[in-house]
Amino acid sequence: MKAQENKTGLPLVQLGVTRPEELTALFADLRGRFDDDCACACDESTWKVFRDRWLGRKSGVLTQITDNWLKPATPELKRAVGASLNELRSHVESQIEARRAAIESGAEEAAVARERVDLSLPGVIHPIGSHHLICQVFQEIEDIFFSIGFSVVEGPEIETPYYNFEALNIPEFHPVRDDMDTFYIDLPKGAATPLLLRTHTSPMQIRAMEKRKPPVRVIVPGKVYRRDNPDATHSFMFHQVEGLAVDTDITFCDFTGTIEYFVKQFFGAGVKTRFRPSYFPFTEPSVEFDVSCIFCGGSGTAAGGGACSKCKGAGWIELFGAGMVDPAVYGFVDYDPKKVSGFAFGMGIDRLAMLRYGIDDIQVFFQNDVRFLRQFP
Ligand code: DAH
Numbered sequence: 001m002k003a004q005e006n007k008t009g010l011p012l013v014q015l016g017v018t019r020p021e022e023l024t025a026l027f028a029d030l031r032g033r034f035d036d037d038c039a040c041a042c043d044e045s046t047w048k049v050f051r052d053r054w055l056g057r058k059s060g061v062l063t064q065i066t067d068n069w070l071k072p073a074t075p076e077l078k079r080a081v082g083a084s085l086n087e088l089r090s091h092v093e094s095q096i097e098a099r100r101a102a103i104e105s106g107a108e109e110a111a112v113a114r115e116r117v118d119l120s121l122p123g124v125i126h127p128i129g130s131h132h133l134i135c136q137v138f139q140e141i142e143d144i145f146f147s148i149g150f151s152v153v154e155g156p157e158i159e160t161p162y163y164n165f166e167a168l169n170i171p172e173f174h175p176v177r178d179d180m181d182t183f184y185i186d187l188p189k190g191a192a193t194p195l196l197l198r199t200h201t202s203p204m205q206i207r208a209m210e211k212r213k214p215p216v217r218v219i220v221p222g223k224v225y226r227r228d229n230p231d232a233t234h235s236f237m238f239h240q241v242e243g244l245a246v247d248t249d250i251t252f253c254d255f256t257g258t259i260e261y262f263v264k265q266f267f268g269a270g271v272k273t274r275f276r277p278s279y280f281p282f283t284e285p286s287v288e289f290d291v292s293c294i295f296c297g298g299s300g301t302a303a304g305g306g307a308c309s310k311c312k313g314a315g316w317i318e319l320f321g322a323g324m325v326d327p328a329v330y331g332f333v334d335y336d337p338k339k340v341s342g343f344a345f346g347m348g349i350d351r352l353a354m355l356r357y358g359i360d361d362i363q364v365f366f367q368n369d370v371r372f373l374r375q376f377p
Contacts, residue, residue: 008064012081020080027084030061031375033090038095053097062089091222133376134365136237138221141241144265148258150217150243155204157223158185160193163203167258167332169284176281181227183236197225201242202282202346205325208244209333214340215247221349232361239349244325246335246342252285252324254344261324263291267356272298274316283323283344290316294355317355320347 007026017026034054041050054061062085070081071139131139142152161172170176180199187195204220220242229236245258260273271294275287291317292298296308300315307313322345327337350362357376359365364372 008061008068012069012077013072015072018074018077020077022304023077023080023084023280027088030065031088032093034061034088034095038099041099042103044103044107047096047099052097054092055096062092108134130373132365132373132377133353133357136376137349137356138239138241140351141266141347141352142219142221144262145219145243147265148217150260152221153204153208153218153220154196155201155207155220156236157198157225158195159203160195162193163206164196164198164200167206167329168202169326169328169332170281174281183225183227198222199226200224200346201240202344203346204242205244205282206328206333209246209315209330209335214342215245216334216342217247218246219243230363232363233351235350235362235366237366238362241344241347241349243322243347244342245344246325246340248340250341250343252343255322255324258343259289259345263289263319266352267291267294270297271301275322278321278323280321280323281328282329283321284326285321286321288321289319289345291319291355293317295358319352320345322346 008030012018013290017023028033037053038048041047047092052060057063060169065085065088067178070078070085073081146152164180164182165171165174165177182199183197185195185197201220201222201224204218204222208216208218220240222240222242223237224240225237228236230236237300245254256273256275263273264271272292274290274292276290277289278286280286282301293300293311294317295310296302296315298315300308300311306317311317321342325342325344330337330340350365353359353365354362
């Protein structure tokens with residue numbers, strides 16, 4: 001709106017207004033224009049232009065009225081112009097403010113509408129992995145042994161022949177080494193000691209006893225390596241849990257009681273255990289622990305008749321090797337064999353998991369086929 005159109009650029013005399021009554025129409029017209037103008041200010045930027053047009057200090061409409069109408073007004077008109085101007089000013093100011101508030105809340109509403117979260121939309125699914133079955137079995141075994149006072153220690157997968165063999169009473173040309181045909185690490189010529197991938201977790205018996213004095217009660221979960229060709233029951237890498245308990249008064253009864261407790265916790269209270277004589281260089285006497293067949297309930301007969309294929313009709317399944325620690329081993333760790341006694345065991349975790357979950361091929365643990373893994377969430 002130009003000042004001209006608005007007539008506020010000219011003094012009242014030039015507009016031919018000389019009497020107070022004539023002001024009424026003049027101001028009414030202005031108010032009408034203001035109201036139209038106000039209706040068009042529908043966002044922040046048009047509102048600002050609109051506000052400056054009416055309230056701008058230098059050339060806003062109200063300033064023009066003050067300068068062009070009020071100031072030069074004749075004494076008889078001045079009062080009336082002042083009054084009408086005040087009325088207009090208060091209308092203008094309050095409407096401009098009301099308009100600002102309306103625009104602001106409208107903007108807010110628009111933002112809220114724009115940013116509204118649609119709770120009915122499907123979320124972004126982040127798949128959560130789960131522990132590998134072997135890991136779960138490790139944890140379960142650890143929990144069972146925790147409950148009877150054992151703690152967990154771990155050791156290196158790359159070992160020296162001393163820990164893997166010699167200190168376990170397996171000297172260099174002992175025939176037992178043939179069973180543990182080993183992966184040796186290629187080392188630079190002249191290296192101080194050969195290194196190999198441990199073939200069992202038993203070396204940690206030695207490391208644990210070197211580190212602490214009796215009583216010792218530890219289990220050692222971990223990976224072991226052997227030069228085995230892969231088939232349904234063999235893998236070049238598999239898992240073991242070693243156990244060792246040494247104190248001043250540990251008997252064969254403590255030994256069998258502990259193992260029986262573990263086996264019943266792991267396979268269920270209904271199973272039976274038995275042991276048979278065996279041989280390991282680092283235990284004396286040595287035994288193999290068996291559990292009554294968990295597939296045929298120990299009967300040796302399959303559900304549909306005939307021999308149970310899992311235990312081959314024997315009713316027993318071989319579980320793992322164990323024994324009372326051979327006194328010769330204490331000589332390697334500075335324990336007095338006359339004062340201490342203890343037992344040790346070493347179980348294959350893959351085998352225990354296969355028995356427990358009826359898995360007939362060890363390779364599935366390492367193929368990482370999600371169809372297999374998902375069965376054990
Ligand atoms: N280390 C043996 C192996 O891998 C298993 C074993 C047998 C461990 C008897 C023991 C034990 O601690 O007492 O074949």
